[in-house]
Amino acid sequence: MALKSTIFKATLQIADMDRAHYATQSLTLARHPSETDERLMMRLLAWSLQTPADEDDGALLFGRGISDTDEPDLWHHSLDGRLRHWVEVGQPDDRRLAKASGRADRVTVYVYAAAAPIWWAAIKGKVARLSNLEVWQVPAPQSQALAALAARSMQLQVTIQDAQLWVGNGEHSVEIHPQRLFP
Numbered sequence: 517m518a519l520k521s522t523i524f525k526a527t528l529q530i531a532d533m534d535r536a537h538y539a540t541q542s543l544t545l546a547r548h549p550s551e552t553d554e555r556l557m558m559r560l561l562a563w564s565l566q567t568p569a570d571e572d573d574g575a576l577l578f579g580r581g582i583s584d585t586d587e588p589d590l591w592h593h594s595l596d597g598r599l600r601h602w603v604e605v606g607q608p609d610d611r612r613l614a615k616a617s618g619r620a621d622r623v624t625v626y627v628y629a630a631a632a633p634i635w636w637a638a639i640k641g642k643v644a645r646l647s648n649l650e651v652w653q654v655p656a657p658q659s660q661a662l663a664a665l666a667a668r669s670m671q672l673q674v675t676i677q678d679a680q681l682w683v684g685n686g687e688h689s690v691e692i693h694p695q696r697l698f699p
Contacts, residue, residue, distance in 0.1 A: 519549035524556065525669050530564055532676040537569040545578060554628065554663035558605045558654065559589050561662060561683070561692070562626045564674045566590065566603055576601065588616065607635040610642035617646040625651045627697070628659035636697055643698070651698040661690040 524545045531538050543563070547556045559578065567576045574594045579587035590603035602620035604612070607627055616623045623646070627635060632653050643649055654662075665672065665685050675682040681692040 521546035521548055522668070523547075524666070526560060527671050528560075528564060529671075529673045530567075530676070531674070532564075532569075534676055534679065535569050537567075541567070543578075552663065553666035554659050555605060557662045557666050558626055558628050558659055560672075561654070561674075561681070562603050562605055562624070563590055564683075565626075565676065565681070565694075566592075566601065566624060568592065574600065576603075585612075591620070607632070610639050613639075613643050613646060613649060617648055621648060623649045625649070626654060626694070627651065628654045628656060630656045632656070640698065649698060650696070652694045653697050654692060654694050658690060658692045662692065664688070665690065 524547060526543045526545065528541045528543065530541065543560070545556060545560065547553075563576060563578070568574075574592055576590055576592045579589055579591050588602045589605045591599060592601035594600050599620040601622045601624065602616040604616070604623070604625045605628075607629075608625065613623060613625070636651070636653070662683060665683065665688060667685075671685060673682075673684045673686075679694065681694070683690050683692065
């Protein structure tokens, strides 16, 4: 019998001073049985960083990610159906990124974990030609601290200023400093 996904509910209060975007959003996330809390929270972090300031041209939605190799972790389709943004969390291979780059206007990757530098050293030459690709690394201690905030029902405050983030749940907070790897 196959294991079922675990459902997480999150209410995010976002104060993105870099984009003058302030909102409260309720989200439902499904954590695949093979997914860790760290990866789940990185998807939530990616959503916080990439959600459009308004939904006049569509919303950023969670894809099937791990469950479906044809879908990213997050994606944004315009109202006319064009794939505007493809967001991956983790360490996708160069073929997946090339495919995403051909399908979407923008592709963003958030890599985390201690093995991120090894992954990037192996892949950077293969993706150098992808002009619509952005790659960010969240240091492993910060992504692990973020994972500690995971709960089936979460109330989180996300503050973004000068490309730095603070994520808190009222009792604990995590400071996150994403580092641009590419371009």
